[in-house]
């Protein structure tokens with residue numbers, strides 16, 4: 001079985017590649033530019049530079065690799081960038097997904113698409129897989145369109161939705177916890193929302209859940225997140241407490257008082273019973289995730 005991953009240089013892509021290799025799977029990691037992964041080419045691993053928005057390149061790669069499984073984790077993943085560069089976001093998140101689906105179809109690959117809690121409107125929170133979607137920003141809209149395309153795929157598919165992913169940074173890009181640490185260590189104030197509710201996801205749990213989907217060939221939609229229900233402000237305070245940093249530098253803000261280019265859904269968070277029952281998914285607590293994020 002050959003597993004092709006898009007966005008392999010990204011936060012999730014890095015951990016997913018590492019876990020699959022550890023279990024002895026054969027991985028073709030793809031990314032936009034040069035390889036930023038720390039694994040050398042060998043019989044189980046190779047890196048190919050593949051801009052998935054380029055249909056000719058994608059076609060060549062798929063013809064050569066003939067992937068059994070495609071995990072599409074690559075995306076324009078920052079909501080504010082998507083809001084400000086909508087054409088680029090559409091090309092990347094929607095058209096790029098369609099290009100991959102068309103090529104996967106030729107190989108009858110199992111297609112696993114990584115989506116987001118931002119497909120929901122955030123009015124109720126604690127969403128189940130079958131709940132109605134209603135994105136409030138352009139990033140969410142592109143993910144809804146891409147999900148729709150995946151659901152029309154002729155062969156087996158799975159959609160994995162996740163929520164605010166954290167953990168030890170892989171290749172540079174930080175996440176809420178590491179950004180808080182950096183700012184507090186410099187003695188700088190940092191503003192975080194206290195009117196958003198999430199179930200933050202430890203990146204290695206997400207990767208393990210996706211690996212279970214691949215190994216069980218589980219199809220359909222799965223919600224993979226943590227179980228602790230927290231606001232980003234609460235996450236930040238817990239981070240400061242754990243690291244012994246000055247949490248009075250953390251400023252509590254709300255959507256009313258702190259504007260961002262892309263509106264955020266207020267309350268998300270997932271019910272993950274389906275993943276627990278069908279995949280044996282078992283995420284760690286936020287307290288444990290904090291320890292692992294900052295372990296040496």
Ligand SMILES: NC(=O)c1ccc[n+]([C@@H]2O[C@H](COP(=O)([O-])OP(=O)(O)OC[C@H]3O[C@@H](n4cnc5c(N)ncnc54)[C@H](OP(=O)(O)O)[C@@H]3O)[C@@H](O)[C@H]2O)c1
Pocket residue numbers: 006007008009010011012013030031032033050051052053072073074075076077078092096114115116117162163164165166173
């Ligand atoms: N992180 C979260 O909190 C979160 C929450 C919910 C859902 N998600 C979803 O989970 C998935 C993984 O997220 P992540 O945090 O790992 O994102 P990430 O770190 O931003 O990684 C995304 C990767 O996609 C690559 N990419 C973008 N456009 C590409 C293109 N045209 N061709 C090839 N590669 C391209 C980027 O390559 P470059 O680095 O070369 O630009 C980047 O490495 C994404 O689909 C995201 O929408 C993430």
